[in-house]
Structures are given as C-alpha cells and as structure tokens.
Amino acid sequence: MLIKKPDEIKSSEITDEKLYLNRRNFLRAATLVGSVAATGWLYRQLNVPSREAAKIAQTPDAKPVPGYTTPEGDVANTFEDITNYNNFYEFSTSKNGVAPAARKFVARPWTISVEGLVQKPKTFDLDDLLKLAPPEDRVYRHRCVEAWSMVIPWLGFPLAKLLAQVEPMSNAKYVKFITLYDPKRMPNQSDTDVLPWPYQEGLRLDEAMHPLTLLATGLYGKPLLPQNGAPLRLVVPWKYGFKGIKSIVQIILMEQQPRTTWSDAAPDEYGFYANVNPQVDHPRWSQASERRIGEWGKRATLPFNGYAEQVAQLYAGMNLRTYF
Numbered sequence: 001m002l003i004k005k006p007d008e009i010k011s012s013e014i015t016d017e018k019l020y021l022n023r024r025n026f027l028r029a030a031t032l033v034g035s036v037a038a039t040g041w042l043y044r045q046l047n048v049p050s051r052e053a054a055k056i057a058q059t060p061d062a063k064p065v066p067g068y069t070t071p072e073g074d075v076a077n078t079f080e081d082i083t084n085y086n087n088f089y090e091f092s093t094s095k096n097g098v099a100p101a102a103r104k105f106v107a108r109p110w111t112i113s114v115e116g117l118v119q120k121p122k123t124f125d126l127d128d129l130l131k132l133a134p135p136e137d138r139v140y141r142h143r144c145v146e147a148w149s150m151v152i153p154w155l156g157f158p159l160a161k162l163l164a165q166v167e168p169m170s171n172a173k174y175v176k177f178i179t180l181y182d183p184k185r186m187p188n189q190s191d192t193d194v195l196p197w198p199y200q201e202g203l204r205l206d207e208a209m210h211p212l213t214l215l216a217t218g219l220y221g222k223p224l225l226p227q228n229g230a231p232l233r234l235v236v237p238w239k240y241g242f243k244g245i246k247s248i249v250q251i252i253l254m255e256q257q258p259r260t261t262w263s264d265a266a267p268d269e270y271g272f273y274a275n276v277n278p279q280v281d282h283p284r285w286s287q288a289s290e291r292r293i294g295e296w297g298k299r300a301t302l303p304f305n306g307y308a309e310q311v312a313q314l315y316a317g318m319n320l321r322t323y324f
C-alpha cells in the first residue's frame, strides 16, 4: 500500500462544503491507492470524449442546439468541464483531483439492490436494468450548494420506472440511497475524517416518483465516467447537487425520513429537502446567484433551479425556509 502526499489544497480549490471540517484533518488525510491496472483498457475506451457534442457546446456564438439545451435554451457545458470539475469526496476533495483519482475505478459488474417496504425486493444487475429501462437524453441544470452551476446532458431513465418494478408498499414514504462502500476502490473511504461513509441520501417517495427524477447512466450519449458517479447516479434537478448521490448500490424504501450524510455532518448547513432556493442563504454565503462554469460574472439563481412549474406543488403548505 502506497501513502501519497495529501491533496495539495490551493485556496482557489477549497470547496465551501468541506470548510465545515477541521482543515487539519484534511491535511492529515492520506490517499490509499489500489491497483486495478489490468482493467485500464476499458476506461481508456470510455475516456474518449464526445468530441462532436463538446464542439457544439463550445461554439463561440453558441446558439441553443436541439438535444443539448434545456427547454429554456441554456447551452450544455462542455464534456471537458463536466468530467473534470467534480465533487466526489470518495476520491478527492479537490474538484480537478477527482477525475485522475477515479480513472481506474471499474464499475462492472455492478448490482443495485432495491429493498425495504416493497412487495418484490430485488437485486438488479445493471445491464439487465438498462434493458428494462432504456436511457433517454435529458438536459438539466445542475446547481451545487456551493453556488456554481452547469448544464448537463444526461442519459438516464426515470427512477419511477425502477420503483414500479419492486412495487412500494402503502406505508413506504421515503427512499434511501447508498453509495458503494469499498475503501480499496474509493481511497478516501479509508479516512473517516473526510465524511462518515458510505455516502447516503434520501428523497420523499413522491419526489422519487416525480418524472423529472432520473437515474443517470451516462452523459453526452456515453456511459458515465467514474468521476460522474459510474455506473448509476441520482439526478434531482430542482435540488442542490449533493442530493445527486453517485455510484449507487442500494435503495431502501422506508416509513421514516432517512438520515443523510451531509445533514448528519453539518445539520445547520445542509438539509434533507435541499430544494434550490435563492431566498434561503447558506449560513456562510448567499444563494441568490450562481457562477455558471464557463461563464463570466454571475446569474440569478431560480427558485427550484428553474423547475418550479413542475415541482412546486410537491411542497404546498410547507415552510420552505424551515425545510431547507
């Protein structure tokens, strides 16, 4: 086992999400490197960017291009940006450190078990699941709680399709999601100072069933690379990015609201609902505006990240300042 120097932490690279932690703990954090060199060939194949799509999005006078724009005309970020500016603390706490640290992560074979309050609990092999629910293109805005954003052309299928397979029981009210726990393959999981592992997230069942809620298996028409949460990650476009848990292995239907990693780690800063809301500031910074990666200046943050028309009714009668 090799102990590498801790990630160099440039002040420009410090993510606000991790500032809640004692900086010293980060400096102590060592990266354990597993060896999976034999399977590198697969990932060299997958690493070929979608040059054509990236080119379209980079055109200087970038006009909205059908297929790679949101319905409102936002142009997708480049493949380069989406696959090199990442949050995935299992691999690295530096945005541009994730891709190199995750390069050799092998996401096959892969199973996802769906259990808890369901009539038909089942463990799905990923490739069988893809046959059940063929992925479709969905271009969504992505808004990180750290006040940056992107537009990402996902490939995925509605989570509702998977839940229909297992038949939730009538007392199921919430859905919990769990990332793979395997410190040999996800080096920062050896260091419990980074976060309590495995990463866990949750949704209310009606949020999980909403047609906008995706399980993503790719982007720009290609299978997900490890840094984006291969082979399967959650995408909930009206919520802050940390709800979009990566590399999911287990889904549990529950009656009680599940505990989640970030709301456990810093309950005053990261809530369970985490709906994008420009009117509720983070305790340490404003959420009124955001920096779109690849753009100068800032743009206004939209309620529910621009998806209010589709989702606001899910929260009728709730005080969204309290349920942040």
Ligand SMILES: Nc1nc2c(c(=O)[nH]1)N[C@H]1C(S)=C(S)[C@@H](COP(=O)(O)O)O[C@H]1N2
Pocket: 017, 082, 085, 086, 087, 088, 089, 090, 142, 143, 144, 145, 179, 199, 227, 228, 229, 241, 242, 243, 244, 245, 246, 247
């Ligand atoms: N397992 C896991 N999932 C995770 C994270 C993480 O550290 N671990 N980071 C979250 C955060 S904060 C964001 S903004 C998005 C980033 O997704 P992207 O790198 O594909 O853009 O993943 C989310 N899912």
Ligand SMILES: [Mo]
Pocket: 087, 143, 144, 145, 146, 240, 241, 242
């Ligand atoms: Mo995030």
